Amino acid sequence: MIHIINQTIRNHQVDSDRVYLTGVSRGGHGTSGLAKKYPEKFSAIVPIAGALSCKSNCEGMADLPMWIFHNDCDPVVDYEYPQTAVTYLELNWKDHLSKNRNWI
Template sequence: MKKPQILFKAVVLTGLFLLEGCSAQSQLIEDELQTVTTESLKYYLYYPEGYESSNDKGFGLLLFLHGGGESGAELEEIKKNGPPKLLVEGKQFPFLVLAPQNPYRRKWWNTEAIIKLLDSVVETNNVDKKRIYLTGLSRGASASWELATQYPKKFAAMAVVCGMAPLPYAHWINKKMPIWVFHGDRDEVISVEESDKMVAKLKEMNYDVRYTRYQDVGHNSWSRAYTTEELYEWLAEQKQK
């Protein structure tokens, strides 16, 4: 499969705002600038056993976003944690797994690029659009919260591990999407309070949310979260209505 080229087009409005009293140039100037941005994303794509011979009308797909430690490095690095690590160890999943790499070591995930890649993979493979799942750890978990707010009708379920979770996001997430949150109570990189407060807010708003709060576990709570077999069984059961 040919890797898709990710292109963006945006309209930027520019204007001139001057303080009142600058009579010579006190005017609002309307203008328009069209910009094009290209992003290159490397990724792994896993196909479940029997994919080619199956008569299934559509497989589920899990989008996995890694943490900051694997950003801007060799693609092999993302095999160190999460579902890619399990795949290397021989685990079988009943759905496709899409694992892109953030090309920037010191930048956040480009969520628009992720969606462009995801849409391309979905359109060129036998994927059920009602069974697309989202998960991420650390910086990838923070990006997952952002994706859930920007594309609320895209995902059937989301699992986030030790990510930053701005409370206002709760008002934008699809209430029909089940969520499972994991965090260690001794996380010194991203405080467990991020997840505590978000989960409390989601429950207050009657979201379908689970919370696994590990005791005496630091930032690497993903080691336990992603080896929870129930997580994948739970994901595979979800489907958008």
């Protein structure tokens, strides 16, 4: 996927400072996975109903604006995934996040 994004930026008139990533369900999981691996590539992410996991390798995501959507009654993807990730980010980068206010 990152290859496709890089190729699109390279071959088309794309402002590389304005690349946003979103996805629903499995795409929401992919959104967070790509953002964890390449946080510098995106201006912001919006994972929707995805299994966002932040038990490790989330350091770069503290500077990445996020808007995370998930229904607590989702019968497929457990609400605990995004809730745990947000709690982890808040606890580990509390001072940093309060200064930057760049995610919800």
